[in-house]
Amino acid sequence: MNFPEDFLHYVWQFKSFDFGDLKTATAETLKVIHQGFLNKNSGPDFSNAKIQIGDTIWAGNVEIHLRSSDWLRHNHQFDAAYENVILHVVYENDAEIKRRDGSVLPVLELKNRVSAELIIKYENLFLTLTDFPCVAQIKSVDQLIINSFLARTVIERFEQKTNLVIETLNQxxxxxxxxxxxxxxxxxxxxxxxxxxxxxxxxxxxxxxxxxxxxxxxxxxxxxxxxxxxxxxxxxxxxxxxxxxxxxxxxxxxxxxxxxxxxxxxxxxxxxxxxxxxxxxxxxxxxxxxxxxxxxxxxxxxxxxxxxxxxxxxxxxxxxxxxxxxxxxxxxxxxxxxxxxxxxxxxxxxxxxxxxxxxxxxxxxxxxxxxxxLPAEQNTITDKFTLAGVKLDHAFASQGVLQLKKQYCDEKKCLSCGIGIKILKQS
Structure with a gap:
């Protein structure tokens, strides 16, 4: 298990696992109607999910861990915010978890449902020691997808810089x-x-x-x-x-x-x-x-x-x-x-x-x-992306690349990156 919990977030969010004959750890039939929305703040990992267990349809939150015992290790049993969790999704089910009222929390184990190919692809991407994780794969991604994500990162970059400008403005x-x-x-x-x-x-x-x-x-x-x-x-x-x-x-x-x-x-x-x-x-x-x-x-x-x-x-x-x-x-x-x-x-x-x-x-x-x-900037960072196959037509794109490198590549946030997600989805 050479991957972080974020990898399971990706697997659940994009349904990148075997959906055939889903059952809970207690052998109840399980159907995922909607996996919910990723929560980047405190509280359960996914909100507003909808699942069916047996004949009952449940709406609520989904919590994801590498092991079910992480629920106890993270002290969720004492946190009221986790009372509305309707499904515990784990890679390995190693402990029975009960809610505060004593009822058993339904668990879906993914251990035998995530392909070895996907795990290897993620490890190759995430554990690379090159200039940026997808240096060998990024040329396989459509330039339109790259441009779309760079449009997001350049706005992020300018929003962050704007915060500093406003601080000086207030002073x-x-x-x-x-x-x-x-x-x-x-x-x-x-x-x-x-x-x-x-x-x-x-x-x-x-x-x-x-x-x-x-x-x-x-x-x-x-x-x-x-x-x-x-x-x-x-x-x-x-x-x-x-x-x-x-x-x-x-x-x-x-x-x-x-x-x-x-x-x-x-x-x-x-x-x-x-x-x-x-x-x-x-x-x-x-x-x-x-x-x-x-x-x-x-x-x-x-x-x-x-x-x-x-x-x-x-x-x-x-x-x-x-x-x-x-x-x-x-x-x-x-x-x-x-x-x-x-x-x-x-x-x-x-x-x-x-x-x-x-x-x-x-x-x-x-x-x-x-x-x-304005023309795209030329520096050691943009040169490496250009060499890897990324086309930078103007400064809007090169500024996006600088933000991509700093906030995603250097932080190994491949699973929050539209380019990284596309690479993992490719067959």
């Missing part, structure tokens, strides 16, 4: 613009500098920029000063101007800059240096302060990309990677891949979160359309 007294600003800042850090960007955004609220929206130099000073990059001595005119502006603004707004040492430059391409990202971030603020308010006004998702293109980045950064030394000329605009990343991880998320929080389906639909317009 910021329901201010969507400020919440979006914080998440956008983290996204500009692209993992390696996400934490410094988050700390930087927390030390200077977005509303301060709004007071200086017509003064580009002051906004750039606020950005680089709050980020800790203006505490040095400079020989060039531009950083010196920024420093003087920030010294005044710092006193005015009581800004406490973050420690510059937390920014990471090692093993990063110069185009992705935090100084370049901060310059782009400042240009975005200059061009579109209170950005989220603009985003929710846009009706065509194709227009969202334009918000991050052709930013007025200061010309200084065309020949500098940082404030210390000149460099060969480079493009200061956000690259297409980086814009895709921002649209995926921040814009789509906030459209979904805003739509969910306000009960507005339009924004949820806009988030999904945006994901479907």
């Amino acid at each position: 910021l007294n329901g201010n969507w613009d400020e919440t979006f600003y914080r998440y956008l800042a983290m996204n500009f850090g692209f993992k390696i500098n996400a934490l410094p960007f988050e700390l930087f955004a927390k030390c200077i609220p977005q509303q301060i920029y709004g007071k200086h929206k017509n003064n580009r130099l002051q906004i750039e000073a606020l950005v680089f000063g709050s980020a800790g990059f203006l505490n040095d001595k400079f020989t060039e005119a531009y950083p010196e101007k920024l420093k003087k502006e920030f010294e005044f603004l710092q006193q005015k707004y009581k800004i406490k800059p973050i420690e510059v040492s937390i920014w990471k430059f090692m093993r990063i391409r110069p185009q992705n240096f935090p100084t370049i990202r901060l310059a782009q971030f400042a240009a975005l603020i200059v061009q579109s302060n209170h950005l989220f308010s603009k985003i929710i006004e846009i009706k065509d998702v194709k227009e969202l990309r334009k918000l991050f293109e052709n930013l007025p980045v200061n010309n200084y950064w065309e020949t500098h990677y940082h404030f210390k030394k000149e460099a060969v000329k480079l493009s200061t605009q956000i690259g297409k891949t980086s814009i895709n990343n921002i649209l995926l991880n921040t814009v789509a998320l906030f459209l979904f979160a805003y739509g969910t929080n306000t009960g507005t389906q339009f924004y949820i639909s806009s988030a999904i359309k945006l994901l479907e317009s």
Whole structure:
């Protein structure tokens, strides 16, 4: 018996056992009219089942165990929630179980009714040590079935992320613009500098920029000063101007800059240096302060990309990677891949979160359309699924795969996965 109780849940739910001449442990004729509905909360495993024992039809709950003695081991005999159990389904009947009133609980033993082939198929799926359980079988599943389940997992993923967004929103007294600003800042850090960007955004609220929206130099000073990059001595005119502006603004707004040492430059391409990202971030603020308010006004998702293109980045950064030394000329605009990343991880998320929080389906639909317009992500996880035969046409599918891997494959929840269930059902 090398399987968990969840396997028997699958067997009962999908009637994957021999139904011929069913009898209870006391030799009474048994007929399953309806197996009930799987209960994922506390209480019996299946609710609203309907069975016939002898000439009597019963409606109620079904409890499932590997062994009937598990009923006692789990202390169900003391729990009133189990008084309405009409059938005890077990793999092995090793003990007589009585209800609290002394009546014997009807038992169906599955030991000789589940095929060895199904058990072996489950063990091969569940006990695999490969990258994900069905790596060898997933190519046999119709892509429509895979896409259908990925549609479910991507919604799960965004619902989970929405919960985190709402937590931050509540901390910021329901201010969507400020919440979006914080998440956008983290996204500009692209993992390696996400934490410094988050700390930087927390030390200077977005509303301060709004007071200086017509003064580009002051906004750039606020950005680089709050980020800790203006505490040095400079020989060039531009950083010196920024420093003087920030010294005044710092006193005015009581800004406490973050420690510059937390920014990471090692093993990063110069185009992705935090100084370049901060310059782009400042240009975005200059061009579109209170950005989220603009985003929710846009009706065509194709227009969202334009918000991050052709930013007025200061010309200084065309020949500098940082404030210390000149460099060969480079493009200061956000690259297409980086814009895709921002649209995926921040814009789509906030459209979904805003739509969910306000009960507005339009924004949820806009988030999904945006994901479907973006190319599928390429990383070690998506590459493995693609290699195994899964077709990922867009970011909606790749986001679904990331959730599938994290919440189902890694947790070995094959019996809760539509793909895993289909593989087990295949002959």
